[in-house]
Amino acid sequence: MIFTxxxxxxxxxxxxxxxxxxxxxxxxNMSGIVFQYPFVT
Known part of the structure; x- marks a missing residue:
C-alpha cells in the first residue's frame, strides 16, 4: 500500500x-523513514 x-x-x-x-x-523529521519503509518489508 505504501509503495503504491x-x-x-x-x-x-x-x-x-x-x-x-x-x-x-x-x-x-520522518522523510528518511518514509522513503526506506517500502523497501525494507
Whole structure:
C-alpha cells in the first residue's frame, strides 16, 4: 500500500528530486523513514 502511494507520488511530480523535496517539506523529521519503509518489508 505504501509503495503504491509512493509510486503515484513519483508519477505526479516532474522529477524524482522534486518528490524528495516535497516529502522533506511535508514530513521533515520522518522523510528518511518514509522513503526506506517500502523497501525494507
Amino acid at each position: 502511494f509512493m509510486a503515484i507520488g513519483l508519477i505526479a511530480h516532474k522529477t524524482p528530486i522534486q518528490y524528495v523535496i516535497s516529502m522533506k517539506r511535508s514530513c521533515s
